[in-house]
Amino acid sequence: MTYEGKISGDGKSITGTFTQGNQPTQLVLERATPETAWAIPEPPKPVPPMPADAKPVFEVLTIKPSPPDEQGKLFGVRGGSFLTVNTTLMDLIKFAYGVQDKQVANLPEWASSQKFDLNGKPDIPGTPNPEQLRHMVQQALADRYQVKFHEDKKEMSAYVLSVAKGGEKMEKAAPDSGALPALFFRGLGVLTVRNATMEDFCHLLQSAVLDRPVVDQTELQGRYNFLLKWTPDESQFGGMGVKVPPPSDAADAPPPLYTAISEQIGLKLEAGKAPVRVLVVDHVDHPSAN
Numbered sequence: 001m002t003y004e005g006k007i008s009g010d011g012k013s014i015t016g017t018f019t020q021g022n023q024p025t026q027l028v029l030e031r032a033t034p035e036t037a038w039a040i041p042e043p044p045k046p047v048p049p050m051p052a053d054a055k056p057v058f059e060v061l062t063i064k065p066s067p068p069d070e071q072g073k074l075f076g077v078r079g080g081s082f083l084t085v086n087t088t089l090m091d092l093i094k095f096a097y098g099v100q101d102k103q104v105a106n107l108p109e110w111a112s113s114q115k116f117d118l119n120g121k122p123d124i125p126g127t128p129n130p131e132q133l134r135h136m137v138q139q140a141l142a143d144r145y146q147v148k149f150h151e152d153k154k155e156m157s158a159y160v161l162s163v164a165k166g167g168e169k170m171e172k173a174a175p176d177s178g179a180l181p182a183l184f185f186r187g188l189g190v191l192t193v194r195n196a197t198m199e200d201f202c203h204l205l206q207s208a209v210l211d212r213p214v215v216d217q218t219e220l221q222g223r224y225n226f227l228l229k230w231t232p233d234e235s236q237f238g239g240m241g242v243k244v245p246p247p248s249d250a251a252d253a254p255p256p257l258y259t260a261i262s263e264q265i266g267l268k269l270e271a272g273k274a275p276v277r278v279l280v281v282d283h284v285d286h287p288s289a290n
Contacts, residue, residue, distance in 0.1 A: 003027065047080045050126030052180065057139045058082075059123035063287040066115040080127055082136065084118040089145060089284070092118075096137040098203045099279060100213055102156065106281040116287065129180050148283040153275040158213045161202055161261075162268050163220065169266035173223040181223065188237060188244060189254060191228045198224075205269075209236050209257070215274045218267065230260035 005016015011031070018027040030036075050056060066086045074085035075095060084092070089111035093104055101112075122128060122136060141147040173195040181196040183204045193201060198216045201224075206214040209232075231254045232244045247253070254260060261269050 005029070044079070047127045050122070050124055050128045050132060052129065054124045054126075054128075054132065056122040056124040056128055056132050056136055058120040058136055061118065061120035061140055061144065062290050063144060064117050064290075066117050070115075070117075077127060077133070080122065080125065082118065082120045082122070082128070082133060084116070086115045087118065088112050088115055089141075089147075092137055092141060092145075093147070093279065094207070096134050096141060097279060098134070098207060099277065100206060103213060103276060104279050104281065105152075108284065110286070111284060114286075131180075144287045146283060146285040146288075147281065149279045149281045152278045152280050154278045155273055156213070156276050158215050158272065158274040158276050159205070159210055160215050160217050160270050160272055160274050161198065161205075162217045162270075164262050164266050164268045167266055168218070168220060168224075169264065170224040170226040173225050175222070188242065189230045189232045189257075193228070194225050195223045196225075197222070208240050211235060211238055212271070213274075213276045214269075215276060217274075226265050228260055228264055229254040230257045231255065232257070 001018070001020045003016055003018045005014040005027075007014050013031065014029040016027060016029075018025045070086050072085065073087060073091070074083065075087070076083050090101060090104065090107060093107075094100065118140075120136065120140065122132075128136065181200045182194040183191065183196055183200060185191055185208075191204075198218045198220050202214040202216045206212070231247050233247065233256065234244050236257065237244055255263065258269050261267050
């Protein structure tokens with residue numbers, strides 16, 4: 001976006017053209033005064049977390065077809081309510097059960113093409129954690145889409161996570177911490193993990209970073225803390241809809257993902273074939289009326 005204009009003689013306004021892409025718009029900017037300036041509202045009070053042992057369901061859930069010209073995709077929580085934008089039934093199943101497209105079988109064509117916006121209020125006050133969100137969406141899939149499935153194992157291309165020859169190098173989380181797992185990015189290729197199991201780590205890798213399922217063969221029990229830094233390549237972060245920039249040629253650039261996992265946390269990630277969990281859908285309907 002660009003803006004080019006001419007300031008007035010009294011310095012109180014600029015008359016010019018705002019351009020986004022190839023669309024120019026005439027725009028006059030006027031200097032704000034105490035009388036015309038907008039008041040900055042107080043930030044809303046944060047919604048406290050839901051009790052960790054709660055099993056919420058949606059008290060109210062509205063499902064509407066997405067507008068045809070709606071852009072992007074969203075899963076989020078605002079003020080305790082769960083929102084999605086431009087999401088298919090396949091998107092909801094992947095979110096609820098932590099799987100990729102190739103791990104869902106027997107879905108009709110519309111389940112991957114028809115998009116919906118969801119707005120749901122939990123029946124328990126507070127902000128739900130990720131596990132509670134998944135539980136709510138699982139219930140909604142069964143109640144509103146009549147999703148019924150059974151689980152199976154299928155040999156397919158996957159990434160296998162195991163312990164490297166020198167042993168794992170991660171810090172064990174305190175067993176009595178009671179905290180929820182936290183896995184978050186401070187930037188592409190900068191991952192902080194706190195109080196997380198290997199299953200949590202594999203779920204994050206396959207849902208956000210890699211293009212195949214990730215199978216845990218570490219046999220590590222308990223929860224761990226670690227920081228993982230690597231230089232991503234163009235095959236990664238497709239699950240987040242992110243275009244990865246070209247890798248840096250700086251001498252201090254972090255190593256590729258596979259090297260970083262081995263050197264920094266003592267694990268090994270290899271591509272191969274492995275038995276992978278598959279959801280075989282037995283029945284599904286279009287969403288019931290609101």
